[in-house]
Amino acid sequence: MNTILTIARREFAAYFTSPIAYVFLTTFLVLTGFLFFRSFFLIGEADLRPFFMLMPWIFLFYVPAVAMGKWAEERRQGTLELLLTLPVADHDVVLGKFFAGLGLIATALAGTLPMALTVSLLGNLDWGPVLGGYLGLLFLGGAYLAIGLVVSSITHNQIIAFILGVMACFFLLIIGEPIVTIAVPPALVGVVSYCGLGYHFSSIGRGVIDSRDLVYYGSVIGFFLWVNYRIILQRR
Amino acid sequence: MIEVTEIRKSYGAVQAVQGISFSIKTGEVVGLLGPNGAGKSTTMRMITGFLTADHGTITVEGINVADDPLGARARIGYLPESAPLYLDMEVTDFLRYIAALRRVQKNVVTGRVRDMVDVCGLGSVVGRPIGELSKGYRQRVGLAAAMLHQPSVLILDEPTSGLDPNQIQEIRAVIRELGRMRTVILSTHILQEVEAVCHRALIINKGQLVGQGSLTELMAQGHSQVRYHVLVNAAETALRDRAGSLAGVNLVACHAASTNWREAVFESTTTKPVSGEAIFQWTVANGWQLRELRRESASLEDVFRELTQ
Numbered sequence A: 001m002n003t004i005l006t007i008a009r010r011e012f013a014a015y016f017t018s019p020i021a022y023v024f025l026t027t028f029l030v031l032t033g034f035l036f037f038r039s040f041f042l043i044g045e046a047d048l049r050p051f052f053m054l055m056p057w058i059f060l061f062y063v064p065a066v067a068m069g070k071w072a073e074e075r076r077q078g079t080l081e082l083l084l085t086l087p088v089a090d091h092d093v094v095l096g097k098f099f100a101g102l103g104l105i106a107t108a109l110a111g112t113l114p115m116a117l118t119v120s121l122l123g124n125l126d127w128g129p130v131l132g133g134y135l136g137l138l139f140l141g142g143a144y145l146a147i148g149l150v151v152s153s154i155t156h157n158q159i160i161a162f163i164l165g166v167m168a169c170f171f172l173l174i175i176g177e178p179i180v181t182i183a184v185p186p187a188l189v190g191v192v193s194y195c196g197l198g199y200h201f202s203s204i205g206r207g208v209i210d211s212r213d214l215v216y217y218g219s220v221i222g223f224f225l226w227v228n229y230r231i232i233l234q235r236r
Numbered sequence B: 001m002i003e004v005t006e007i008r009k010s011y012g013a014v015q016a017v018q019g020i021s022f023s024i025k026t027g028e029v030v031g032l033l034g035p036n037g038a039g040k041s042t043t044m045r046m047i048t049g050f051l052t053a054d055h056g057t058i059t060v061e062g063i064n065v066a067d068d069p070l071g072a073r074a075r076i077g078y079l080p081e082s083a084p085l086y087l088d089m090e091v092t093d094f095l096r097y098i099a100a101l102r103r104v105q106k107n108v109v110t111g112r113v114r115d116m117v118d119v120c121g122l123g124s125v126v127g128r129p130i131g132e133l134s135k136g137y138r139q140r141v142g143l144a145a146a147m148l149h150q151p152s153v154l155i156l157d158e159p160t161s162g163l164d165p166n167q168i169q170e171i172r173a174v175i176r177e178l179g180r181m182r183t184v185i186l187s188t189h190i191l192q193e194v195e196a197v198c199h200r201a202l203i204i205n206k207g208q209l210v211g212q213g214s215l216t217e218l219m220a221q222g223h224s225q226v227r228y229h230v231l232v233n234a235a236e237t238a239l240r241d242r243a244g245s246l247a248g249v250n251l252v253a254c255h256a257a258s259t260n261w262r263e264a265v266f267e268s269t270t271t272k273p274v275s276g277e278a279i280f281q282w283t284v285a286n287g288w289q290l291r292e293l294r295r296e297s298a299s300l301e302d303v304f305r306e307l308t309q
Helices: A002-015 A020-041 A049-078 A079-084 A092-113 A111-121 A127-152 A158-174 A186-195 A197-205 A213-236 B041-049 B069-074 B091-101 B106-119 B135-147 B165-178 B191-196 B217-224 B235-245 B276-283 B300-308
Strands: B002-011 B014-024 B029-033 B055-060 B076-079 B152-155 B181-189 B200-205 B207-216 B227-232 B249-256 B263-266 B290-296
Touching: A002 B091, A020 A049, A049 A079, A049 A092, A049 A158, A049 A197, A079 A092, A092 A186, A092 A213, A092 B069, A092 B091, A092 B135, A127 A197, A127 A213, A127 B106, A158 A197, A158 B014, A158 B091, A186 B055, A186 B235, A213 B029, A213 B263, A213 B276, B002 B041, B014 B041, B014 B055, B014 B207, B029 B041, B029 B191, B041 B055, B041 B152, B041 B181, B041 B200, B055 B106, B055 B165, B069 B076, B076 B135, B091 B106, B091 B135, B091 B249, B135 B152, B135 B165, B152 B165, B165 B191, B181 B191, B191 B300, B200 B217, B207 B217, B217 B263, B235 B249, B235 B263, B276 B290, B276 B300
Parallel strands: B029 B181, B029 B200, B076 B152, B152 B181
Antiparallel strands: B002 B014, B002 B055, B200 B207, B227 B263, B227 B290, B249 B263
């Protein structure tokens, strides 16, 4: 546990030693702020639902960027050899990197809180669904992150890790959309749409936290972290 | 103590290490020698647990690397080739991070880091990010990180590459000092390094152990023929004519050193060394002047060349 924390703290700090983290955070906040307030004043409702519905798409590009360097850079710089010859269990390293990335996602989300406060000042905002929405976003971000880390662990190149990460997350996001499910046999529609990352987020975005959705995200995170662990083990 | 038995490792179709065995006692500094791509780094990576051997067993201080990888790794200090480090970290932050992951007790970390900064001569770079340091300083930071937890086994992959001659002397002195009560393996292709710091050398070629032993043992097994270089003031034809009267040696080369002087090279015909006096007597008998008579001593380089070609 201590080891995970040590690694996570160092990896989180590493984001801020280069300007990249600041560029990411700024771009993320400007973009989400713009996209949300653009329609907010037109609709004129004190509701964060449009913001939550937007996030799976913004995270699609933001989270793979958070994940892309985590393993790819270690491989390129050769520091993987340093890290993996320390008396540290492989799963602790995987979890340390995961929590560092999750920390940056949480930081970005915390940056959007002033937006929610603004909305609550302008109208009567129901905080219950908002908190639920943030929790759901953290889970969704975690799922994207776990996928991004797997992709990062199989390449030396950050850019390739980013593009493949976006593609992989995109695939899992749209699999539950009607445009995909229309093409599968009716009997399988339920199963296929259940697998989609987006399907589970839509109810969270409406403010309904269903334990089944959280279990789903938890399983996706767990599964991909396990795959990540196996890949690291395999490369020894 | 390190015990390696019949280890093998292949990358796809390439067999990098094909059945190497050796053992190293505590208090021994052993040099791993071999041409590029011979399997030195792969062997070290298997001992440190970065790679898993396809076959064979490795024990470090009596711990089987395959059974208790963390226990074995805890006892090893490892400097990978070209010292990969986190370039964004400050020197002492980096050492503290490594100390934390190695579970060095909190109350001794500061002291240890200070010791390592002293031993490795890092005083002038404390406070700077590693990315700004020269190759030589990075190498020293890597060495400091490898020794931070006072490991009983030290594995150094080309520890002096990229250092200037002064730094090389310093680092060698550090390694010699460490070798007194630890087990040290270092790889290198600088042969003088082995002569300078190692008690014993293991020569690896194409994934196999082709020679091992103390330096004197290796030199003895390597050289079969003794050569004499003779510088005399004689005409080449006369030299070649009279060479036949010298027993036990053959004239293998003769060339002009200057207008009057010739350098002749004799090689013994048997493995039994011929004494230089016979050659001296021979030149005197022929009325020549002798300026130089030198017996070519076998060097580690000859042995290396012989074993790896």
